[in-house]
Amino acid sequence: MKIRSVSAVYPRYRNVVKSWRTNLWQIVVRVETDVGVTGFGYGGGGRAAVEVVNGHFAEVLEGRELSSVADIAATWDELYEASIPYGRKGVAIMALSGVDLALWDTLGKAERKPVAELLGGVKKERVRAYATGTDSEWYAELGFTAHKMPHRWTGSPADHDSAVAAARRARELFGPGAEIMFDVYMSWDSDVTVEMAKRLAEFDVHWFEDVLTPDDLDANAALRALVKPTLIAGGEHEFTHVGFADVARTGAYEVWQPDITWCGGITAGLRIVEMGVEAGAQIVPHRGGEVWGLHLIAASGCEDFGEVLPGTRGGDRDELWLGEPVATDGYLEVSDSPGFGVEPNEDML
Numbered sequence: 213m214k215i216r217s218v219s220a221v222y223p224r225y226r227n228v229v230k231s232w233r234t235n236l237w238q239i240v241v242r243v244e245t246d247v248g249v250t251g252f253g254y255g256g257g258g259r260a261a262v263e264v265v266n267g268h269f270a271e272v273l274e275g276r277e278l279s280s281v282a283d284i285a286a287t288w289d290e291l292y293e294a295s296i297p298y299g300r301k302g303v304a305i306m307a308l309s310g311v312d313l314a315l316w317d318t319l320g321k322a323e324r325k326p327v328a329e330l331l332g333g334v335k336k337e338r339v340r341a342y343a344t345g346t347d348s349e350w351y352a353e354l355g356f357t358a359h360k361m362p363h364r365w366t367g368s369p370a371d372h373d374s375a376v377a378a379a380r381r382a383r384e385l386f387g388p389g390a391e392i393m394f395d396v397y398m399s400w401d402s403d404v405t406v407e408m409a410k411r412l413a414e415f416d417v418h419w420f421e422d423v424l425t426p427d428d429l430d431a432n433a434a435l436r437a438l439v440k441p442t443l444i445a446g447g448e449h450e451f452t453h454v455g456f457a458d459v460a461r462t463g464a465y466e467v468w469q470p471d472i473t474w475c476g477g478i479t480a481g482l483r484i485v486e487m488g489v490e491a492g493a494q495i496v497p498h499r500g501g502e503v504w505g506l507h508l509i510a511a512s513g514c515e516d517f518g519e520v521l522p523g524t525r526g527g528d529r530d531e532l533w534l535g536e537p538v539a540t541d542g543y544l545e546v547s548d549s550p551g552f553g554v555e556p557n558e559d560m561l
């Protein structure tokens with residue numbers, strides 16, 4: 213099988229503002245082949261990444277062989293090298309992620325196998341899901357056994373109290389056996405994090421996520437001993453196995469959270485998982501409950517833990533991917549449909 217064409221589009225989202233930074237910057241990549249098989253992938257980087265795919269990668273990809281996992285890995289390496297002058301991290305790798313995932317989807321469809329099977333087969337028949345967002349009551353009603361709450365440090369002492377109140381409420385709603393986590397999106401600093409660990413100790417918080425920026429790897433590493441038993445998590449803003457090699461070297465995070473639609477796709481994800489397991493880290497892909505991460509979680513050494521973002525009760529959502537698995541009683545199953553098992557909603561492309 214050969215690649216005939218590759219193209220990317222920024223979907224017509226309705227429930228976000230116009231900026232391409234929004235809705236997690238997600239783009240759709242389509243791969244057409246000479247045998248009539250079409251595959252789709254999901255990348256990041258918004259309109260800027262669309263330009264990377266259509267204005268550069270498409271030319272490199274046309275006519276390439278796509279008959280094996282090794283072909284995908286070789287293609288990944290070539291695109292990475294071709295984009296080094298402007299890439300290595302960020303938008304270029306978010307674009308490469310979409311291409312890589314579309315290649316995996318295409319190969320799976322051609323071989324009539326789910327991506328998890330291409331990865332060696334499902335090791336986890338179901339994956340424990342955790343719900344990220346603000347509607348804690350609803351997630352508890354839906355049956356989730358794990359919940360991650362956003363929190364932002366604005367500089368006010370009241371921010372300590374709001375974190376304590378949120379943790380207390382989550383413990384009440386989800387019970388003593390649940391995992392509860394905080395994602396603070398780089399708004400805490402080291403002092404705030406240590407103080408929060410003290411104030412939140414009674415609520416047994418599983419991890420603090422993104423407390424510092426991804427440029428503060430050594431400072432992240434230094435925090436680990438100061439907030440135990442809570443874990444330091446991060447990595448959604450890190451890219452490729454090259455970037456995660458620095459995470460491993462510094463010991464920045466106990467929980468690694470590569471975003472499979474940003475970090476370089478499944479191909480980079482496999483290399484990151486191998487490196488993370490070797491380093492003794494827990495691998496919990498960002499948004500891992502979406503099919504792009506879920507197949508990797510189910511078939512690899514990732515933790516049995518997949519993030520879903522249910523939104524809020526009754527809230528409007530763009531249904532971009534048709535066939536996405538939905539968590540039932542807090543657990544997800546990988547479908548056995550070929551590829552990733554989803555198709556894009558063409559009305560949005």
Ligand SMILES: [Mg+2]
Pocket residue numbers: 395421422448
């Ligand atoms: Mg996060």
